[in-house]
Every structure is written in structure tokens, then in C-alpha cells.
Amino acid sequence: MSRFIVNGGKKLRGEVEVQGSKNSALPILAATILTEGENILHNCSGLSDVATALRILRYLGCSAKKTGCTVLVNTDSICRNDIPDNLMREMRSSIVFLGAIISRTGKAKLGFPGGCELGPRPIDLHLKALRQMGVKISERHGVLECTAEKGLRGAHIALSFPSVGATENIILAAVKAKGTTTITNAAREPEISDLCDYLISCGANIYGAGEGVITIDGVDKLFSTQHTIIPDRIVAATLMAAAASTGSEIYLKGLIHSHLNSIIPAFEETGCQVELERGNMLFKAPDRLKPMALIRTMPYPGFPTDAQAPLMAAATLCKGTSVFVENIFENRYKHVDELVRLGANINVQGKVAVVTGVESLYGAVIEAQDLRGAAGLLVAALAAEGTTELSGINYLERGYEDFEVVLSSLGASIRKI
């Protein structure tokens, strides 16, 4: 098992290009199943979750090659419609393959998805919507068997919660369904818009992506295309948190500013200065941060749950008390006990975490238990005095490409052993 050894307390300085978004790349890789010919996807990061998605495509009989940040996928030779349990368990987003496989082959057989343990992560909204679209679903011994004998048909689907994954699965099932599908209370995350932009450039008819109501008119065929994955807003937020916790100045390149609309004000509240210029950001942190009154995680355009842990790590060093309310996942405070080992003062009651800022954090041996928790712990380790040994970095590698290399290039003292 790899670990990071971090000698904290070093200021960061320099510029960095923000990687492509994991949570865009995964549904777009699943969407290639709906197309004919060779797709070229640019800005596709080298992440273990992307590697898992490519393995799923190859298992299904498709050709999927990655060279640098470019992925070539041709799904013309697809010959299976099942996903083995080991691949399903590796990541939660393997479930977005369901809508695409059933649309392409009329059948799908897969187990329940795995991924980070953030509390109960049901897929009831996905399954209810697919049933409305004509899919028969039976579950035996943890395996879902789905069939759409007469093909998929458009439906009016009202989501009780704007689930990102359910919205993606419905879109994937609907683009080649018979008739029109409307999704009410759809997720509005930028990654949904990126998926729709990809599908539209393949020939899909989708209206309202990024809004609460999405309308999809089914088409008979989708063609392949070239598409560039959007930058990862959560990686940007993590780098901002790293600079904030270390009192540093960094320059982030290749951003979409509007995707950070709820994240930037949280940092500004702490006294950080953010200057935006055409896709780039100059980020300057003060020597001591002011507290954040209240950070409530919400579906987009609210503050993202995925940035909660990195921001909390920075909040541990604020002069005063910050309050976090985690509204999306029940169990997304696993980093808290480890932050406390570094000297942080945090009290959790249910979905509320009260963070009383301390003057300094101190290096310790800590362990990450999920992806964004790992990112938060790394942010804290960069600021802590002395040496921190962080294990569980396999979680980090699901969503951050060569992060130790990125941080080293900014002057951090970090090595992977």
C-alpha cells in the first residue's frame, strides 16, 4: 500500500493546469456505448476510476485506448451486456453504464455498485425511472437483470431528489428511446451539461441541460465525435484549499469560472483574494484565515459536497469558528477523526460539524478512508508542522492525477513511498 510522506509548513508558489473532470469523464465514457464509430475524448485524466471505466468498456467487447490525456473509444464491436461484480464494486459510477447498455442491447445484467462508503447510496431513483421507460428489472442475489423487450420509450420522470447519477442514467437511456422524455428536478451539475454537450455533438436532441427540467427527443442513431472534458472544479477547490491552509499564492489555469461560483465566496470569506482572468485564477491567501460562518453542502449550484473535506481542512486553521452542514451524504465526515489527530478541534453532531480554528496543526500518522477525505487530509498535512504519513492514498488516486507531482511542482515537500 502506498503512502505519502509530507513535510508540512511550506508555502506553495507557482502555476498549475487543472486536470479534466473525473465526474464528467465517467458518464461520457459510458455514453460512447450509444454511438457508432471512433470517439476521441481529450483532457481525460489518468485516474484509477477512468482506468476502471476503460476496463468495463473492454470487457463489453469495445476498443478503448488511452494515450496521455486522450482516449479513443470505438464501441462498434460490443458483444456483451453484463458487468462483472469486481468491476461494479470498484466504483459507484459503474451504475451509469446501465442506461447505456440497456439502450444499446435491450438487456443488462450487473451487480450493485461499490465506490466510497459515504453512507447508504441507493439506486432506487435510477431503477424507478428505467421502469417508467419500459425496462423490466428483477433482482436476485444482488444481481440486477434488466430487459427492455420492446425497446425503451420516453417518459415523464419527476425525480424526488436531483440525483446526479440518476439524471445521467435517464439521459443515457432516453437519447435513443422512442418518443420524448422529460426529467423534472434534474441535477444541474456542470458534469450533466458536459455529458449532454458530448451527446448533442453525437446527434442527440437534448434541451435544458444545466437546468431543472431536461427534455430529450429520442433519435435512431448517434455518431462518434471529438470532445474535450471540462476542467475538474473539485480539484480546483482542493488546490485553493491547499493554498489557503498554507498562506500561499498560486495561479490555476484552464478553469471555467462559473463552475466555482459557490466555492470562491467561501474562500473570500476567509480573507483569500481571488482574481479571475479568462479561464485562469490568481489565488492569494492571507497568513491567517478568517472563519466561514456556515458552509451547507447542496446540489449544484449550491456548495458541493465533494469540496467539503478540503475546505474543512483549511477551516481547522481559521481564527475563529466555522460551521459545516453536510446535506448530501450521511457519512461524509470520516476525515474528521484524522484531522483531530493532526491537532484540529472539530465536533460533529449528525450532519453538523463545528470547527474551532487552532494556531497550528502537527504532523502525525493518519489514514484516508474515502476520496475527498483523502484530499482534505492532504491539505491539512501540507499545513501541519513536521512530518505526516498519510495512508489510504489509493482513494486519492481515484480522482486526482499525480497529485504529489502537482503539489511538488508548487513547492510542497511530498513523496510517495
Ligand code: EPZ
Ligand atoms: C455523484 O455521485 C458524484 N459521483 C459524487 O462524487 C458526488 O458527491 C455526488 O454526485 C453529489 O454531487 C460521480 O459523478 C461519479 P447522487 P452520485 O445520486 O451520482 C441519494 C466524488 O467524490 N440517492 O446525486 O452517486 C444518495 O444516497 C464522488 O467524486 C438516492 O437516495 O450522487 C445521496 O444521498 C463521490 N437514491 C444523494 O441522493 C438514488 O437512486 C446524492 O446522490 C440515488 C441517489
